[in-house]
Amino acid sequence: MIADLLIQGTQMTLVLLLAPLLTGFVRKVKARFLRRRGPPLLQPYRDLIRLMRKEVVLAHNASWLFRIIPYLIFAGTWVAAALIPTFATGLMFSWTADLIAITALLGSARFFLALAGMDVGTSFGGIGSSREVMIASLAEPAMIMIVFTLALLAGSTQLSTVAGVMLSPTIGLRVSLGLALIALILVAIAENARIPIDNPATHLELTMVHEAMVLEYSGRHLAVIELAAALKLLLYVSLIACVFVPWGLAPAGATLGALLAGAALYVAKLAVGGFLLAVFETSIAKMRVFRVPDFLGVALMLGLLGTLLLFVSRSL
Amino acid sequence: MPVIAALGCVAGLLAVSVLAVACGRMSAATRLVYGATLVVTATGLGVALLALASGPSQVTLPVGLPWLGAHFRLDALAAFFLVVVNLGGAAASLYGIGYGAHEHEPQRVLPFFPAFLAGMNLVVLADDAFAFLLSWEFMSLSSWALVMAHHREAGNARAGFVYILMASFGTLALLLAFGLLAGPEGGYAFDTMRAAHPPPVLAGLVLGLVLLGTGSKAGLVPLHVWLPLAHPAAPSHVSALMSGVMTKVAVYGFVRIVFDLLGPTAWWWGVPVLAVGGATAVLGVLYALMQDDLKRVLAYSTIENIGLVFVGLGLALAFDANGLPAAGALALTAALFHVFNHAQFKSILFFGAGAVLSATGERHLGRLGGLIHRMPATSIACLVACMAISALPPLNGFASEWLAFQAILLSPELSQWGLKLMVPAVGALLALSAALAAACFVRVFGITFLGRARSPVAAAAREVDRWSLSAMFILAALCVIAGLLPGLVIDGLAPVVQGLVGERMPRQLGDAWLSIVPVMESRSSYNGLLVLVFIAASASIAAFVIHRLASRAVRRAPAWDCGFPNADPATQYTASSFAQPIRRVFGSSVFGARETVDMPPPGDLRPARFTVELRDFAWELIYTPIARAVAFLAERLNHLQFLTIRRYLSLVFFALISLLLMLAIWP
Numbered sequence: 001m002i003a004d005l006l007i008q009g010t011q012m013t014l015v016l017l018l019a020p021l022l023t024g025f026v027r028k029v030k031a032r033f034l035r036r037r038g039p040p041l042l043q044p045y046r047d048l049i050r051l052m053r054k055e056v057v058l059a060h061n062a063s064w065l066f067r068i069i070p071y072l073i074f075a076g077t078w079v080a081a082a083l084i085p086t087f088a089t090g091l092m093f094s095w096t097a098d099l100i101a102i103t104a105l106l107g108s109a110r111f112f113l114a115l116a117g118m119d120v121g122t123s124f125g126g127i128g129s130s131r132e133v134m135i136a137s138l139a140e141p142a143m144i145m146i147v148f149t150l151a152l153l154a155g156s157t158q159l160s161t162v163a164g165v166m167l168s169p170t171i172g173l174r175v176s177l178g179l180a181l182i183a184l185i186l187v188a189i190a191e192n193a194r195i196p197i198d199n200p201a202t203h204l205e206l207t208m209v210h211e212a213m214v215l216e217y218s219g220r221h222l223a224v225i226e227l228a229a230a231l232k233l234l235l236y237v238s239l240i241a242c243v244f245v246p247w248g249l250a251p252a253g254a255t256l257g258a259l260l261a262g263a264a265l266y267v268a269k270l271a272v273g274g275f276l277l278a279v280f281e282t283s284i285a286k287m288r289v290f291r292v293p294d295f296l297g298v299a300l301m302l303g304l305l306g307t308l309l310l311f312v313s314r315s316l
Numbered sequence: 317m318p319v320i321a322a323l324g325c326v327a328g329l330l331a332v333s334v335l336a337v338a339c340g341r342m343s344a345a346t347r348l349v350y351g352a353t354l355v356v357t358a359t360g361l362g363v364a365l366l367a368l369a370s371g372p373s374q375v376t377l378p379v380g381l382p383w384l385g386a387h388f389r390l391d392a393l394a395a396f397f398l399v400v401v402n403l404g405g406a407a408a409s410l411y412g413i414g415y416g417a418h419e420h421e422p423q424r425v426l427p428f429f430p431a432f433l434a435g436m437n438l439v440v441l442a443d444d445a446f447a448f449l450l451s452w453e454f455m456s457l458s459s460w461a462l463v464m465a466h467h468r469e470a471g472n473a474r475a476g477f478v479y480i481l482m483a484s485f486g487t488l489a490l491l492l493a494f495g496l497l498a499g500p501e502g503g504y505a506f507d508t509m510r511a512a513h514p515p516p517v518l519a520g521l522v523l524g525l526v527l528l529g530t531g532s533k534a535g536l537v538p539l540h541v542w543l544p545l546a547h548p549a550a551p552s553h554v555s556a557l558m559s560g561v562m563t564k565v566a567v568y569g570f571v572r573i574v575f576d577l578l579g580p581t582a583w584w585w586g587v588p589v590l591a592v593g594g595a596t597a598v599l600g601v602l603y604a605l606m607q608d609d610l611k612r613v614l615a616y617s618t619i620e621n622i623g624l625v626f627v628g629l630g631l632a633l634a635f636d637a638n639g640l641p642a643a644g645a646l647a648l649t650a651a652l653f654h655v656f657n658h659a660q661f662k663s664i665l666f667f668g669a670g671a672v673l674s675a676t677g678e679r680h681l682g683r684l685g686g687l688i689h690r691m692p693a694t695s696i697a698c699l700v701a702c703m704a705i706s707a708l709p710p711l712n713g714f715a716s717e718w719l720a721f722q723a724i725l726l727s728p729e730l731s732q733w734g735l736k737l738m739v740p741a742v743g744a745l746l747a748l749s750a751a752l753a754a755a756c757f758v759r760v761f762g763i764t765f766l767g768r769a770r771s772p773v774a775a776a777a778r779e780v781d782r783w784s785l786s787a788m789f790i791l792a793a794l795c796v797i798a799g800l801l802p803g804l805v806i807d808g809l810a811p812v813v814q815g816l817v818g819e820r821m822p823r824q825l826g827d828a829w830l831s832i833v834p835v836m837e838s839r840s841s842y843n844g845l846l847v848l849v850f851i852a853a854s855a856s857i858a859a860f861v862i863h864r865l866a867s868r869a870v871r872r873a874p875a876w877d878c879g880f881p882n883a884d885p886a887t888q889y890t891a892s893s894f895a896q897p898i899r900r901v902f903g904s905s906v907f908g909a910r911e912t913v914d915m916p917p918p919g920d921l922r923p924a925r926f927t928v929e930l931r932d933f934a935w936e937l938i939y940t941p942i943a944r945a946v947a948f949l950a951e952r953l954n955h956l957q958f959l960t961i962r963r964y965l966s967l968v969f970f971a972l973i974s975l976l977l978m979l980a981i982w983p
Contacts, residue, residue, distance in 0.1 A: 052862065052865060053866065055869035055870065056867075056871070057871050057876075058871070058873070059872075059873065059875035060873070060874060060875070061686065061875070063688045063689060071855040072855060074854070074855070075850075075858065076851060078854045078858075079847065079854055082850070095831060095841045095843070097842060100842075101718065101847065104708060104709045104714055104718075107706075107707075107708060107754060110754075111758060115758060118763070118766045118767055119766045120875045121686070121875070121885065121888045122877040122888070123877065123888065124878055125889075126893070127889065129758065129889070130893065130894045130896065133755035133758050133897075134897035134901065136754065136755065137748070138751070138901070139751075140750070140751035141744060141751050144743070145740075145743070145747065148724070148725060148740065148743060151725050152725065157840040158840055215876060215878065216877075219867065219869075223866070224858060224862065290900060293901045304740060304741070307740045307744075308741075311727070311736045311739070311740050312737075
């Protein structure tokens with residue numbers, strides 16, 4: 001009981017502490033690819049601290065909802081991240097919410113962020129919210145289809161169970177798993193507002209999506225939102241690692257050595273994921289907003305195809 | 317006897333209706349009638365809750381057809397739907413006490429409101445075909461009268477006309493279905509129908525007719541066309557009853573006939589129900605996203621939710637036919653849970669639309685905005701309802717959707733290839749409709765309550781009265797409770813599900829931490845209460861740490877808006893522009909959307925004009941051809957009015973000869 005609580009608490013703390021580092025790592029690698037030195041790895045921490053020290057500038061007509069939404073977004077994202085195994089399966093509260101609920105928690109965060117974009121009543125907030133819900137209306141069904149594929153393979157929507165099944169030799173290589181992996185990568189890129197869907201570094205108004213919604217935020221509110229965005233990126237990398245690269249995850253009741261090894265491997269997986277993201281973002285251009293449906297339509301079709309294959313035959 | 321108590325409540329409602337006729341013009345009539353209706357429906361709710369736990373009870377009254385009487389029965393299924401009807405009725409009555417004060421001609425609404433509730437109660441209680449159809453038609457006519465309450469307003473008369481046409485069509489389909497079920501012996505009692513199992517072909521025909529009859533009342537595509545016209549036309553608390561409750565009475569009709577009266581299930585019955593349900597869910601929400609009228613958005617959203625319910629029912633039929641009772645129980649529980657949920661949050665949303673209407677006089681989204689500052693309590697209740705209908709955890713909408721997804725994940729056990737291929741496609745449609753629903757209600761809440769006021773009436777709006785707010789908050793509390801403790805609802809539904817598919821979901825409330833488990837815990841589980849605790853704890857920790865470590869300084873200043881100063885409220889996104897990206901993705905294929913921009917030539921001072929045309933293909937492909945055919949035939953047959961006497965006598969002679977020949981030839 002106490003040990004389980006400690007493991008759960010450690011995982012929650014770990015994801016929170018590592019999230020800005022992952023963001024910093026991606027930026028660093030991208031800068032090196034462009035032959036720049038780039039900011040230090042720890043720069044995102046400094047940015048968060050700077051934002052927290054600044055005063056909050058609120059628009060005259062910002063409502064109470066505008067002020068609490070950063071905390072709701074952060075809480076929803078953190079709870080979802082806490083339920084994804086990072087270095088150990090059998091999380092104490094993994095039965096509280098499964099993959100479908102995690103998807104819906106991320107949907108909650110997005111719902112509130114879109115409302116925040118509309119609260120102050122500016123054009124740019126509206127354009128960001130409008131585009132965000134369009135992207136979400138395609139990414140979320142694709143995510144559900146990926147969940148279906150994994151659930152049919154593992155016989156459960158519980159993420160710890162899915163990871164455990166993936167570790168076992170019974171699964172092996174599957175066509176549907178390959179389809180689900182590609183689809184999940186596409187969804188992760190879209191959900192995290194990365195190139196080619198959105199550019200996290202830009203403030204060019206006509207191309208913004210995520211930045212447009214948070215344009216009116218400042219100070220500590222902006223810090224919370226930035227931290228939630230970093231946490232979301234780490235969440236998706238963790239999810240991909242947990243399901244498709246589950247090796248090194250410590251089983252329930254593991255020794256301290258196994259837990260430490262799992263943690264070290266987890267950090268390594270994050271680094272590899274961040275590196276690959278940087279490679280991808282450097283090698284591709286941002287696409288126009290209205291080609292996003294094609295991009296996400298591919299993810300939706302791959303997810304549906306993976307599910308259909310498993311309905312047709314359990315061995316595909 | 318619970319059934320007698322329930323009939324007593326119906327009698328009470330009819331008495332209130334008569335009372336309303338008598339004193340409809342008195343100044344205190346509104347409070348008197350709605351207060352009395354509230355008392356009676358609250359009593360009915362209590363009776364229904366008691367009946368849910370007790371066994372079925374039955375009574376026959378010596379009215380109706382001479383050899384049949386009028387049969388009434390209160391079993392678990394009827395009790396559940398009585399809960400939905402009377403809970404919705406009580407909330408609408410409570411809301412009506414405050415909202416009805418704005419009615420200029422209350423005598424147009426007051427007599428029909430309790431009559432409408434009585435009709436719905438009677439449909440659920442009826443235990444023979446005659447009583448069922450009579451109650452069904454009574455429900456239709458009284459609600460039609462309520463739709464026509466404001467018949468002088470543009471569009472409302474047409475809405476009433478289309479509604480009564482579709483209602484008549486639905487009743488005709490049900491009449492034919494009951495005729496087939498009754499058979500040549502004319503066994504119109506439900507007990508008799510239950511005992512006689514019709515042959516497969518006949519059963520399939522009955523399924524089709526029932527799908528047409530109850531589907532048209534519920535709003536299944538393509539029989540939905542009356543719903544977005546009629547539901548907004550009625551007063552808002554009546555709209556809440558029609559969208560939140562009457563469509564559920566139609567679902568009751570479908571479940572009663574297909575699951576109870578029809579006998580053993582064939583595997584292919586699930587196919588049309590799943591197909592229609594999935595299409596209805598996606599098309600309903602896409603249409604909702606394109607509407608600029610607040611109440612019409614909500615009406616189309618009802619179509620989406622009815623689609624979700626029928627997907628659950630289709631899955632239950634498929635599992636039942638394949639001998640998978642546990643999976644069937646899960647699917648049916650998901651469908652009925654969503655019936656309960658939609659009745660709550662759709663009622664809140666229509667109450668909210670009514671509050672906005674009474675505060676501003678506007679239903680057009682383009683003239684609202686900023687109401688969160690002027691109507692803070694209404695905005696909170698509507699926010700809860702928007703979150704619930706978007707299926708966000710930990711509210712009730714997510715719980716029933718989660719159960720539906722779990723049921724879909726059991727579908728590989730089905731053995732027919734048609735179902736194997738159809739179910740994942742329907743699952744994708746379900747996921748798509750859920751995501752689009754969230755987009756729809758970000759739009760509704762964001763345009764209406766957030767941002768800046770787009771018109772002077774929105775800027776001057778005032779909060780509504782306490783009766784209206786009480787109704788909204790009571791239902792919002794129910795959404796929260798059903799989301800945090802879904803095991804309560806699931807265990808409450810267990811007698812209903814047991815009676816229909818012979819199996820129930822595992823007992824939920826005994827589980828530690830109050831999780832819900834669809835089949836067994838090793839497969840999956842969900843705990844809304846703990847999710848809420850985690851979110852609240854996380855948000856509190858974050859707020860606490862931030863306020864301890866970070867600056868607390870707050871300054872109010874003009875909005876940044878990328879540095880553009882003093883932008884007019886007209887520069888905000890409108891409902892139409894908000895929907896534009898989704899319209900661009902889905903619009904051309906689903907409703908033939910066409911955008912035109914009329915730019916004035918150089919030097920011309922007139923403004924440019926932007927137009928969006930949307931088409932409902934159901935009208936163009938089904939109803940317009942029928943209307944043209946009727947007009948054509950009417951035009952042709954009209955010539956018969958202008959014949960000479962000699963020709964009329966000739967026609968009579970030929971008709972007589974034809975009949976005599978038929979009598980002679982027919983063996």
